[in-house]
Amino acid sequence: MSANVLAFAESRSGDLRRAALEAVTAARTIADASGGEVHAVLFGAPGVGKHAAALGAHGADKVLVVEHAGFTHNNPEAVAGTIAARMGSGYRAFVCAASATGKDIAPRVAAKLKVPVASDLIAFEVKGAAIVATHPGYTGKVLQTLSLTATPAVLSVRPGAFLPKENAKAGASEALAPAGDPAASRVKVTETAAGNAAKLDLGEAPVIISGGRGLKEAGNFKLVEDLAAAFGNAAVGATRAVTDDGWRPHADQIGQTGRLVSPDLYVACGISGAIQHLAGMRTSKTIVAINKDKEAPIFKVADYGIVGDALEILPVLTEAVKKAKASG
Secondary structure, three states: OOOOEEEEEOEEOOEEOHHHHHHHHHHHHHHHHHOOOEEEEEEEOOOHHHHHHHHHHOOOOEEEEEEOHHHOOOOHHHHHHHHHHHHOOOOOEEEEEOOHHHHHHHHHHHHHHOOOEEEEEOEEEEEOOEEEEEEEEOOOOEEEEEEEOOOOEEEEEOOOOOOOOOOOOOOEEEEOOOOOOHHHOOOOOOOOOOOOOOOOOOOOOOEEEEEOHHHOOHHHHHHHHHHHHHHOOEEEEEOHHHHHOOOOOHHHEEOOOOEOOOOOEEEEEOOOOOHHHHHHHOOOOEEEEEEOOOOOOHHHHOOEEEEOOHHHHHHHHHHHHHHHHHHO
């Protein structure tokens, strides 16, 4: 059995995504424990191969570059077919991010290889012939341990669970031909509508400031945005109740039916902590909760709690962060 691991290097519009570096970092943990290499596979239009150096800097021994005009936009059918064909040459595992793209790719690859897929993982280790993975289950109320003995293992990792680490390897670039004609895919993406390009993606933000109904009205989200701006590297999130009411776009929703995030710092402002919301953020590295109700469920998962009105506390926090940044 080969000890090598194949990592999906996700890109969008020719740009490398943070998810690609997280997948390579996660794959590196398996390869190092097994004595193998990490091969990153990168799809895109001609020119996408320029990102090989960045993948090598984060632990890719080899970068397989699949350049074709048919990969200008997302092409999951052709991507999965090419990955499955490459996996046939012998790999211990395939790793991708549990992003929107990764969730589309991983099940397709697993189906083609006729093996199970373990999704939304937050940790794993190699134990003999098995890869033992950790997956939050039952809306995050328990951590399930999965023992994966099928070869190859198909794994997707929760965004933010594996922080990208610089781990310089050769990163040698090698051209890889598509398994078939990408232009022949049954479903064709003709256009990608981009959102706010200046807005930091929730899955890539190291800090997330999130708001709930405790903010009382949509206009008070300005306080959340001000705190995010003070950090400079923060994104703004929201609960389902808030997005359903139209206070924030649905793309900002964090929770069981929204985005699953694991930032370094999560600040919950006026959020009670319904289990559906906790399922999307409880794996954050550090959680700070601000709520008037000292019995709110959010305090059970918080590392730090502030009992008080978020509308009064947020401006104070914002000024404190600004001062700390100015003096630091």
